[in-house]
Amino acid sequence: MTYKFRARLDTEWVLEKPDGSSFVLSDVLRLLASIESLGHIAGACRACNVSYRHAWGLLRHAEKELERPLLETSRRQGTKLTRFAQQLLWANRRIDVRLAPVLDGMTGALQEELQALYTESRPRLRMHASHGFAVEGLMQAVDSQEAPSIELRYRTAIEALASLNRGECDLAGFQVPVGEFQDPILQHYKPWLDPEKHSLIYLAQRETGFFVQPGNPRSIRTVADLGQPGVRFVNRQVGSSTRLLVSLMLRQKGIDPTRIQGFDTSEFTHLAVAAHIVGGMADVGVGVETAAWRCGLDFIPLAKERYFFAVQRDSLSSPLMRQFIDLLLGDSYQSFVGQLAGYDATGLGKVLSPREAFETAFDPLSKAA
Template sequence: MTYKFQARLRSEWVLEKPGGETFALGDILRLLSAIDTLGHIAGACRESGLSYRHGWGLLRRAEKEFDTSLLETSRRQGTRLTPFAQHLLWANRRVDARLAPTLQSMSSELQEELDSLYPESRPRLRLHASHGFAVEGLIQQAGQHDTLSIELRYRTAIEALASLNRGECDLAGFQVPTGEFEQPILAHYNPWLDTDRHCLVYLAQRDTGMFVHPDNPKGIHTIADLVKPDVRFVNRQTGSSTRLLVGLMLSRLGIDTAQVVGYDSSEFTHMAIAAHVASGMADVGIGVETAAWRCGLAFIPLAKERYFFAVNRDSLETPQMQQLLALLTGNAYRDYVAGLAGYESRNMGQVLALEEAFPLGATKMKVA
């Protein structure tokens, strides 16, 4: 018995009244997002797969439930969302961005359970990595190949590398900035990297920087501007490589992190950081350029990062790893990554010894 399906989990808001009656918001939120993009209801209904009549019915029902208007219409500007609807939409985007890693990891676990029910199920590559757009795209591309199956768990870089050392995964994703912060970041990974046991598969280079509102009202231009008293910052979670990089940049300038309003805050994805800023809950956050572009934010570059998968040398010749390398060097995935704002796909899929990737740092790494 064979199957061709992929387990997916999605989040959805539901309004529940005291009497138990519920109103699911999934369709109305998708419709509001389409209206926000297209500027008119008819096109938004088509985009959402709804009839015009049904779309209007949803809008009227939602306005009744919330007891406020969701749309503003004018001849010059077409149909726009009211401030209430905009806040509703951004709240949903923040929730989706926060839950994405958890739901994708749980989906992968569920898929593994389903696979175990079929005796002829193909072996899976176990990937532990932090949430990112190239990794997200890799899982999507792999899902289109009958011969390659990837089990994903979202972890911080150090958690992923520790998992590789314990034999709990086959690939561990981590990123290292180029330039002056390469060695300090690499020093945090050194205890889990072994020049004899491990080699690296190069994924991509990406631009990391600050997200600010398009008109940049707080005049934020450098990392030093995070200490301005009227600037609200949103940070990545404790243990993340991005949070570590921010801390190093501030330390290099002699700035105590306690001076930064919001430094102790945390979000788990680049999109959650961008949605936090775009919704007005913060003035600045840090992440990869793709997230800023998708949320309509301005981007101020701070560093270029190289992203790698650490693997055990003796796993390179397995059929599953060879299939992964073929996917990484193929045109479809390369074109996908090249299309991501701030990503560079050149040399994707190249296998490197640790000393090739880090000529200075590899000499300090553990040797078995």
């Protein structure tokens, strides 16, 4: 018997009251999100598959429990969320995107345990990679197609490459900026990238930059602007390639990171950084353009980055790896990555050697090697 199911873990808001009873917010939050998106309750009811009467009952009960109004209605503008409801919704989104890597990692471990209970488990590839939109879409493509099962663990680039060298994963995701910061970033990866043992599977090129409020009220243009008085910054986590890139840019400008308010404030995903900005907790953050677009934020480009999967060269001929590459080359996934804001899918699925990908950076005669 083959195990055919995929485990999933979800979050749920539960507010516990002083008397020990609890108030579950999940249905209310889903309804508020639909009202925000559609602009009226009737459409939100259809989207959430609840009756109009039931929806109003949920909302009125929530307003009573929270002691705050959630909706503003008018004939001209329809139904809008109050400022309190908007903040509540964005607090929930921040929690969701913060927990996504943690839950996905726990889900992967649970999946392994479930599969081990079946004698004919489906073969799988082990992927360690940072959280991103192309990787997220890849997991969705695996679930919807006849493709090799992928066990995903979210890791920083260096952690992923180190795992590949220890034999703990089959695919290690990492990104490298195009241009002047390519070689400095590669210096951090070189201990775990061997041009004699490893090959690279190219995923895509993406735009990385700053997220700011619409209209860019703080006039953020370059990394030097992060040091302006009163500008609040939110960074990526320690060890991430994005954080390393920002640090290199600051060093080039001679700027001390300790002068930047919020430099040590960090999030684990691009969407979590964007949610930080939308929620008014920071003025500027850093990540890929897709997150800014999805959250309605303005985007200031800083660098183009190429994303690769490193693999053991001798694994390329294995049936599972060939199926994986075929999935990347397929029209469905190519189309998905191509429509992501800030992504360029040209060359997606191409297999390269480290020397082909980075030219002289892996030249044994170069000073950097």
